[in-house]
Amino acid sequence: MSTASTDKTLAHLADFHDEAPLVKGNLTFHDITEIVSSHTEKKTPFAWYGAFSLALAGLMLLVGMIAYLFWNGTGVWGLNNPVGWGYAIVNFVFWVGIGHAGTLISAILFLFRQQWRTAINRSAEAMTIFAVICALVFPTIHVGRVWAIYWTLPLPNQMNMWPQFKSPLLWDVFAVSTYFTVSLVFWYIGLVPDLASMRDRAKGKLRKLVLGVASMGWTGANRHWRNYEKAYLLLAALATPLVLSVHSVVSFDFAVSIVPGWHTTIFPPYFVAGAIFSGFAMVVTLLVIARKIYGVENIITVDHLEKMNIIILLTGTMVGFAYITEFFIAWYSGVQYEQYAFVNRMFGPYAWAYWTMMSCNLFFPQFFWFKKLRRNITFMFIISIFVNIGMWFERFVITVTSLHRDYLPSSWDYYTPTAVDVLTFVGTFGLFFTLFLLFLRFMPMVAVAEVKGIMPEADPHFYDHEGDGHHAEHAVEPSTQQ
Amino acid sequence: MLNQLARDVKASMSIYDAGDDKVYGLLAEFAHPGELLHAAEAVREAGFRHFDTHSPFPIHGMDKAMGLGNSIVGWITLGGGITGLSLATLMQWWMGAVxxxxxxxxxxxxxxEPSIPIMFELTVLLASLATAAGMFALNGLPRPYNPLFYSKNFARVTDDAFFLHIAASDTKFDRDATAQMLEKLGASNVETIHDHGVEDQD
Incomplete structure (x- = not known):
C-alpha cells in the first residue's frame, strides 16, 4: 500500500479501528497466499524433523506411561487418602484452560470486530483443539477402570443404568466434549477456503485429490460466501457463551463440593479469567517461535503480540485480584476451616507452590505496563513461560492444598507426585507438540482468506474517488499477473 | 414445475445446467473487488439471475449488488438449538426421574437447576452442528465436480483473481451478446466454459 493512499483508505475503514495497517511490508493478495501456502509445499526442513522427533519421543513417553498405568492401576501415582485428586486433575484443568485463548481469539474477538485476530486465529484455534485433546487424556485415565469410561455417556446398556445428571463431573463430560466438537467444526469451516487455495496451487495428483476432497469443491462463489459468513458469525456467537461455560463447569467440579478453599462462588469467573490468561501466554510462546521460523513476521507483527500481552496483563491482574478476594472472603466468612485453608496455602507446607503462583501470575505480568517491554520479543517470551508455569501451579495449589488438610487433622497428609505422574505430564507436551508440528507442516498456519479480507485493498470502495465510481489514480492494483 | 423448482434451488447454490451445446457459461475476469462489484450490479440490472461472482475473500456489499437477501442459515441454527434443548431436557428428566x-x-x-449445564451444552452442540451442516447444504457442498474447474485461469480465484460467471441456463444468456456486455463492463479475459468433461488445453 502506498503511503499516499494510507490516510484516505484507513479513514474509510475506520469504522472499527484507527490504527496502522495490520499487514506490514506492502504485501499483495498473492504474496499472502504465497507466504502461507509455500511452507506446506516445500521440502520438509531439517529442523522440523529434529523438533518432531523430540515431540514424538514425548508422545511415546505418554503412551508408555499410560500403558504402565493401565497395567498397574492408579496406585502408581502419588495419590493418597486425603489427596484423591492430584496431577491428573491439575493437568486436565491446565490444558483445558490453555485451549480457551484460541476460542477467545476466534469467536469473541470476531464478535467485537477486532480485525487483528485474523493473523493469529488459525494457529490459536489449532492450539485449542490440541490442548483439549491433551486435557481429555487425564479424566479418561483417571477413572481407574478405563474400560468403563463409556459409563459417563448416556448409552443404553445391559445394566439398565443411566449416568447421574446431578454430578458436576458429568457436566464436565458434556461441556468438554461439546467444546471440542464445536472448536473442531469452527476450525474446519475457517479452513475450507484456505484448503481450496492450496488445492488450486497443488502440483501432485495425490495432493490435489486430498485437498480437493478436504476443501469440498470451494470456488469462492459469493452465493457461498453469503451463507458461509452467516454461519461463521453464528458459530462465533455460539462459541462465545460456550467458552465461558466450559471453564465455569470445570470450576463446578471444585465449587459444588464442600471442601474448604473450593466451596466459593468466585470460582467460575476466576477460572475463566485464568484460562484466558494461560491460553494467551501459550499463544505468545508458540507464535514467537513459529512466526520467526516460518517468516510470517509481516503477518503476525509485533503489534499483534503486543495486543496479546495487554490481554495477559489484564487477565493476569484479574486473576491476582481473585486470589486476594478469595483471601478476604475466607477471613470475612468467619468460618474457621475456610480461614485455615487460605493461611495454610500461604504459609503451610505448600507455601513454595503458592508463592510460585503469586509471583508468576500476579507479579511478572505487571512488567507489561511498559510499552518497551511488551514489544520486546525475548522479554515477552520469558514472561509467557513464567505465566504457563504460574498457571499450572495455580491449579496445583487449588487442588492439592485444599485436599491435603481439610477438616480432621488426623487425616491430614502430604502429597508428593511420583515419577509416573511427572512423566505423564511431560508426555502430554509431546502429544501437544506432535500435533502442533504436524499442523504447522501441513496446514495453512494463517487464515489466508480472512487476512486478505481485512486488507484495505479488499474494500471495493478502496478503488473509488469520492463516490463517482472512477478508479482513484493512487489506488494500487492488486497483482493479477501470474 | 418441480424441475423448475429444483433448477432454482440449484441456482441458489451456484449450480447450473449446461445447454445442449455443452456451454456452461461465460467466465470474465475483473481487476479488483471494486470492478467486480460494479460489474455484478450492472449484470443484475441487465436482468440476469443465473450469475455469481467468485473471489478469494467475501466482498463487502456484494450481496446487495447481486440482489441476494439475507442467508437463511440462522433458521437452521435455531432448529438445531431447539432440538438440543428439548433433547437435553427430555433426556435428563426421563433418565433421572422416570x-x-x-x-x-x-x-x-x-x-x-442441576439440569441447566447439560441443557446449555446440548443446545450449543446441536445448534453448531446444524449451522455447519446447514451452511454446506445451502451451498450445495461438497461438490467435487464443477465445470468452472476446467478453466486454468480459474485456479487463481482462491489466490488473487476476481471472476464473474454468467450461466448459460439464464434466460437472457446469449453467448456473443453477453460476452460483449462483459467486455464493456471492463472484463479482461472472457472465456466460454464448456461442460464436456475435458480440461481446456489453452
Missing part, C-alpha cells in the same frame, strides 16, 4: 430414579442426598429426581 427410568432410573435414584436418591442422591435427598435431591429431587429432576429439577431445572
Amino acid at each position: 427410568d432410573y430414579p435414584i436418591n442422591i442426598s435427598g435431591k429431587p429426581f429432576f429439577a431445572v
